[in-house]
Amino acid sequence: MADAKVIPFDEDRSRRRPRRVRVAPAVEPDPVPAEAAVAAVAAVEAAPVPAEGSWDRRIAGGLAFLRRRVTGEYEVDDFGYDKELTDQVLMSMIRPLYDKYFRVEVKGIENIPKEGGALIVANHSGTLPLDGLMLQVAVHDHHPAQRHLRLLAADLVFMLPVVNELARKAGHTLACAEDAQRLLEAGELVGVMPEGFKGIGKPFGDRYKLQRFGRGGFVSTALRAGTPIVPCSIVGAEEIYPMIGNAKTLARLLGIPYFPVTPTFPWLGPLGAVPLPTKWTIQFGEPIPTDGYAAEAAEDPMLMFNLTDQVREQIQHTLYKLLVQRRSVFF
Numbered sequence: 001m002a003d004a005k006v007i008p009f010d011e012d013r014s015r016r017r018p019r020r021v022r023v024a025p026a027v028e029p030d031p032v033p034a035e036a037a038v039a040a041v042a043a044v045e046a047a048p049v050p051a052e053g054s055w056d057r058r059i060a061g062g063l064a065f066l067r068r069r070v071t072g073e074y075e076v077d078d079f080g081y082d083k084e085l086t087d088q089v090l091m092s093m094i095r096p097l098y099d100k101y102f103r104v105e106v107k108g109i110e111n112i113p114k115e116g117g118a119l120i121v122a123n124h125s126g127t128l129p130l131d132g133l134m135l136q137v138a139v140h141d142h143h144p145a146q147r148h149l150r151l152l153a154a155d156l157v158f159m160l161p162v163v164n165e166l167a168r169k170a171g172h173t174l175a176c177a178e179d180a181q182r183l184l185e186a187g188e189l190v191g192v193m194p195e196g197f198k199g200i201g202k203p204f205g206d207r208y209k210l211q212r213f214g215r216g217g218f219v220s221t222a223l224r225a226g227t228p229i230v231p232c233s234i235v236g237a238e239e240i241y242p243m244i245g246n247a248k249t250l251a252r253l254l255g256i257p258y259f260p261v262t263p264t265f266p267w268l269g270p271l272g273a274v275p276l277p278t279k280w281t282i283q284f285g286e287p288i289p290t291d292g293y294a295a296e297a298a299e300d301p302m303l304m305f306n307l308t309d310q311v312r313e314q315i316q317h318t319l320y321k322l323l324v325q326r327r328s329v330f331f
Helices: 011-015 034-046 055-070 081-103 128-141 155-159 163-170 177-185 217-225 250-253 269-273 293-297 301-325
Strands: 105-107 118-122 148-155 189-192 229-235 280-286
Touching: 011 081, 011 128, 055 081, 055 105, 055 148, 055 163, 055 229, 081 163, 118 128, 118 177, 118 301, 128 189, 128 229, 128 280, 148 177, 155 163, 177 189, 177 217, 189 301, 217 229, 217 301
Parallel strands: 105 280, 118 189, 118 229, 148 189
Antiparallel strands: 229 280
16 A cells, blocks of 8 residues: 555645744653552442442442452352352343343242252253353342352363353353262252253254253262252243254364254354344252162162153153243244
């Protein structure tokens, strides 16, 4: 590109004698140490507490949050779970999608224990795993104790650069028996979706038909920890990305389980990745106790098969019941 030329508005000005202009020397501001910035935020925190819900209170809370981030005065557990970041940032980012877009309705929240460990087992669908995020918000926002759900995720989640960090910060961990048992024995709520990629990657024609639940590893974990199993049925996620095809060759090249083809993706590019605004319902069923079995019950394959089948049948029956009750996919 050629150099741009500056063309004067008045050519006679170029022949005039230039004027001298005195420029005052620049005054460099004194550098503000990090301690002073922290002290300033601390002074805001020490101010009188504004009324609940006011903008002053929100600003003060935000400054306090930033102060703790700067000074490192926040805690994470052995799995990398950052409760403060999850409550104040991550959940706040997901909540509009939950409340306004999918308009999630929650039923049976009283079936989740008020305290102590429990394993929530849910169906998995939707092409992208948004159902896990909506389930996390449902448990936190509707449970009287505002309990946090710790989801067990597949290896692929922890191989993606940004998703890996966010999943750890939100309290999720690798889907392995050791981590799940540690969380359950610590009194945490643990969520698992045994269908895995077979559930979220199934074609639209098989919607709301549960896939295989594996070999019952989640039942064995609950038996060892002596915690109840809470079946959970999610309706609405199947229609957000109607998967009408799977580009298997492209999926193998990208190293992913499947490459979805929907009525809008990849034809509309990034716009095709916007989920459809379906109406969701999440229902928690009656818990199945496991504390009445002997210690060696976790090694009994027949018992694990029967309990796995019982959980699967209860979720499937509830799905059919909710589908009959709903008026429309979108309303």
